Amino acid sequence: MDQYYIPKHLDDPELIGFWTLDEFLVMLAPFVWGILAQHIVIGLALSVVAWLGYRKLRAGRSMYWVLHFAYWHLPGEFFGLKVAPPSYYRVMAG
Numbered sequence: 602m603d604q605y606y607i608p609k610h611l612d613d614p615e616l617i618g619f620w621t622l623d624e625f626l627v628m629l630a631p632f633v634w635g636i637l638a639q640h641i642v643i644g645l646a647l648s649v650v651a652w653l654g655y656r657k658l659r660a661g662r663s664m665y666w667v668l669h670f671a672y673w674h675l676p677g678e679f680f681g682l683k684v685a686p687p688s689y690y691r692v693m694a695g
Contacts, residue, residue, distance in 0.1 A: 620652075621664070622664075623655075623664045623667070624652060624655060624656070627651050627652055627655045628648040628649075628651060628652045629648075630651070631644050631647035631648045631650075631651050632644045632645060632647075632648040634647070635647065635648075655667075658670075672685075672688055673688045674688075677689070
């Protein structure tokens with residue numbers, strides 16, 4: 602009877618523990634720094650602060666909204682996109 606699993610919601614994101622992939626990566630970077638710098642408690646605290654800040658920035662929106670926000674507000678060399686025009690070009694000749 603339980604041979605097949607049918608998800609309840611098809612658009613639910615994949616979770617790692619309690620967090621989505623992007624939240625987990627935001628938490629992972631400060632924690633790894635804390636381990637490498639031998640300041641695990643500081644790394645853990647920075648991970649929690651980064652996670653709370655990221656949740657506040659995202660505020661119910663998708664991860665792609667954050668990427669869109671970063672594209673418009675960070676320098677063009679941050680992403681290194683060769684096919685997309687820089688974000689500071691407002692009028693395109695074409």
